[in-house]
Each structure stands twice: as C-alpha cells, then as structure tokens.
Amino acid sequence: MAWRLLTKKESLWVQVIAAKYLKDDNFWSHSVKNTASSSWNSIMAVRGHLKKGCCRIVGDGSLINIWMNPWIPTIPGFRVSFNQQGPYPHLEKVKDLFIPNELAWNRELILRIFSPFEAQCILNISLPQESTEDKMVWTLTPTGQFTTKSVQLMLSLDQGSSSTISSIPWKEFWKIKDVTPRVHTFVWRILLNGIGVNANLSNYVASVSNECAHCHLESETIEHLLLHCPKAQAIHFASPLSLCLQNGDTIET
Numbered sequence: 539m540a541w542r543l544l545t546k547k548e549s550l551w552v553q554v555i556a557a558k559y560l561k562d563d564n565f566w567s568h569s570v571k572n573t574a575s576s577s578w579n580s581i582m583a584v585r586g587h588l589k590k591g592c593c594r595i596v597g598d599g600s601l602i603n604i605w606m607n608p609w610i611p612t613i614p615g616f617r618v619s620f621n622q623q624g625p626y627p628h629l630e631k632v633k634d635l636f637i638p639n640e641l642a643w644n645r646e647l648i649l650r651i652f653s654p655f656e657a658q659c660i661l662n663i664s665l666p667q668e669s670t671e672d673k674m675v676w677t678l679t680p681t682g683q684f685t686t687k688s689v690q691l692m693l694s695l696d697q698g699s700s701s702t703i704s705s706i707p708w709k710e711f712w713k714i715k716d717v718t719p720r721v722h723t724f725v726w727r728i729l730l731n732g733i734g735v736n737a738n739l740s741n742y743v744a745s746v747s748n749e750c751a752h753c754h755l756e757s758e759t760i761e762h763l764l765l766h767c768p769k770a771q772a773i774h775f776a777s778p779l780s781l782c783l784q785n786g787d788t789i790e791t
C-alpha cells in the first residue's frame with residue numbers, strides 16, 4: 539500500500555489519502571499524529587524499509603530533489619553522501635544539473651560540486667531522448683515492481699550493517715583534504731562494503747564462489763582481503779610502515 543502511495547499518484551484513493559493525512563507534507567519526513575488511523579500508521583511504519591529499495595529514474599528531472607531523494611542507482615542508498623546545497627541555493631532539482639533547456643548533464647558543473655566518484659555515477663545515468671516524467675522504481679526486483687517477498691529478502695540480507703554506516707561522520711570524512719580523490723573514494727567504498735570482493739559478488743552471481751582468490755583459505759570479504767589474508771599481511775609488513783596485523787584486527791569505523 540505504501541508503495542502504491544508513492545507510485546500511483548494519479549489514482550483516486552491515493553489522492554484522498556494524501557489530502558487527508560499528508561496534506562502538503564513530505565511522505566518520507568511526515569510525522570504521524572496520535573489521531574491517525576491504524577492503516578495509516580502501518581504505512582508510515584514501513585517507510586524505513588521502503589527507503590532502502592526505492593530509487594527514482596531520472597526523466598526530465600523536475601520532480602527529484604538532488605539532495606534528499608534517492609536517484610543515483612550505482613551509489614549505495616542511491617543518495618548523494620550529504621547535503622551540499624548551502625553554497626548552491628539555485629541547485630535544487632535534478633534538472634538544475636542539466637545544461638539549460640537540454641536533456642543533457644552539465645558535466646562541468648557536476649564535476650565541480652560532487653566527489654569524483656559521485657560525479658561519475660551521476661554522469662553514467664543515461665537521460666531519455668525525450669522529456670518524460672521522473673519515475674519511482676523498486677530496485678530489488680528485476681521488473682522494478684514492488685513485491686513483499688523482495689522486502690523479506692532485503693530484511694534477511696540487511697543484518698544490522700546500516701547502523702554502522704549511518705554512524706560514520708560523512709561530512710567530516712569528505713572534508714579530509716590530504717588524500718587523493720582516488721584513495722578517498724576507495725576508502726568510502728570500503729566503508730560502505732561497496733567493493734566487488736568475492737563474498738559480495740557471490741550474493742548476486744551464482745557462479746562466483748566466495749573464496750579468497752589469493753589464499754583460498756577463507757571467504758573473501760573486504761576485511762579479509764585488506765587485513766587478514768596472508769598476502770595482504772605480507773604486503774603490509776613489506777611496506778614502509780612495516781605493519782604487523784593480527785587476525786583479530788578490524789576495520790574501525
């Protein structure tokens with residue numbers, strides 16, 4: 539029901555419900571009043587789960603808020619890492635990142651504002667040939683249509699990793715100056731578990747084994763590959779820092 543509320547704005551019952559409960563409020567940030575009905579309360583309660591699977595598909599970019607909405611499919615969470623609108627008050631909707639009156643990304647502007655990784659992910663989004671309305675898709679099914687089964691699958695895969703991610707001070711992280719953009723982005727992807735190690739790939743590709751391709755001893759998680767794999771430990775030790783890592787060491791976040 540919550541999914542239909544987001545995607546079937548033209549249907550009568552959605553308009554009635556939105557007028558009664560949301561009024562002009564935002565679906566995602568709306569706070570529920572005590573007097574609301576139990577079905578409205580349950581719609582509001584599943585918002586957190588919906589948030590993880592919803593992504594907007596850019597059409598004419600007029601309905602998508604650059605800073606708040608999920609719209610970049612190749613970034614975990616589908617959102618920009620933090621709200622940088624402050625210095626750019628005129629940039630609010632995704633269409634503000636287009637070349638004026640064209641359906642084309644303003645490459646120069648995007649590279650100036652976002653981190654190199656985010657900029658690249660944005661520039662990789664292909665825009666439609668003709669102006670179409672922005673759409674909402676559900677990313678956890680191949681068809682983009684919402685199913686309750688896919689939510690259950692998401693919940694079973696989602697064992698508490700998101701609480702670690704949200705506790706990272708991203709604003710401070712992106713302010714760090716003395717690293718190259720490449721290393722910065724790489725560390726960011728490590729923290730989000732966004733590296734194509736075998737343990738991650740094997741979740742999605744049946745023919746990939748999760749085994750470490752270097753030592754064949756353990757599952758190739760990011761932590762194993764960077765800290766615990768005998769090959770990694772040899773490299774750390776041979777480095778100018780002569781690091782001697784123990785197996786109990788973890789990536790602190």
Ligand SMILES: [Zn+2]
Pocket residue numbers: 750751752753754755756762763766767768769
């Ligand atoms: Zn290994």
